[in-house]
Amino acid sequence: MLSRTALKSPNARAVSLRRAFATEPATSTSKAVSELPPQSRLKKRRTVIATSVILNRSPILTRTPTLFEQAFYAYQARIRRALHNPFPYDFYFKQGSLLETRFNMEERKRERQAFGPNFVSEDVVDPEKAAADKAAVEQLALQEGEGEELMPRKHAADLSDDFKSLDRRGKRNLYLLLQVEEDGNSVWRFPEGGIEQDDFLHQAAQKDLHAECGSHMDTWMVGRSPIGVYKRSPKSTAEAEQIVFFFKGQIMAGQAQTYGELVKDFAWLTKEEIEKHVEKDYWDGVKDILSDH
């Protein structure tokens, strides 16, 4: 496999190694040939299998409801409020207690919000008493310690466009993309590598991921079957056609670490951002595998 041997012997040339250590399909034994569909016997070009991992950071945040959804939920809440049983307030709150005063104030506010400001009949209350009630409730809030402040939904990484951050774009699916040196050009692609003799495909995919991105990530491979395939057409007729099988992985913790001269950079990108970075042919093969949101 490319990067594993590159680590052991740093002097070895990178590009030819990948092709050399990638396995060809098992067509040598006669038994295997007879089991195969007839077309493969007639195949003139060699094919080389490679595995790739589409590592996904699933959404951290829930989606924001659209304006229509918000309006509909508010409408349904108003109807529910109009129809539901009256609340047994004297069971839950002691008569004349501070908690009852607070509940009444909050409930009137909610009623005004639901049905309009002139729906709730104004009680004839002494303005001094009302002010005293309000002050007492505020004091209670201070005493109770209203609760810790929640974190904002937009992270600092969103504002600074830090593509390496795993906190960026919490509502979307992020995928790991690597920038590699290939025949002199730098190309963005998913972590990839060949397979060794005894490995199954999903095992080879995991080993490739560890080789190219390090093992400081808590990942989980979703099943043993590939989720997509891409045929990389060879530059010249002499070379073998490379068939890449994609496997899905989920990341739960940690961060990618790239080493070696081949892998120059990595990024965690959404589907639209991947389209901008990746080559057109590769994108057409990969776009249906990725999640839209």
Add this chain to the structure above:
Amino acid sequence: MSGVLLSSNRAKLAIPPLTSGRAYTVKGEQVGDPKKEIIRRVLYPSNIKNRPTPIGTWRPDIGRAIQRAIPSVQAHQTIERAWLLHKRHLRKKRDAETARKFECMQEAMDELYKLDPKLYLEANRSEDPRARSKAEMELMKTLKTSEMRTLAARIRGLFPRELRIPTDTPARTGWNYEWKPFPRPI
């Protein structure tokens, strides 16, 4: 609602109706501990039908409230249809995406079958969650108890417990970048 049903049952059995106060107290006299009366009133609403009760019936100004909540029958029906249409759009979009992904998976498996039957067979195999590979058995002999628990926690073929559900606001600590690697045999 349920109060009406209860009262009709009691009428059939010829049992006197429930009263909120004790039978031997004079009307208007404080009983002392109103808790029991409150609980009784909450659980078994009074059967006087033309008076609104704390539970088991509508709120007293329900007519006005409904007028405010629902603009008109036609408006309500339009809103309902719009919502169902919106849900349909979302459902169709989701189904189309799932169909595209499934087609990619099918294409991949077809290619694999054409290429190498042995690998295809292995990719198709369903995993036994109780099975332990040889490498795992060897590793377990060398581990401490806590490490063995961490190793056994992740079950083959089932999703890991570290997968988080999306929340409304992110965690206070954010993403865990300093995760200590735990080598699992592949």
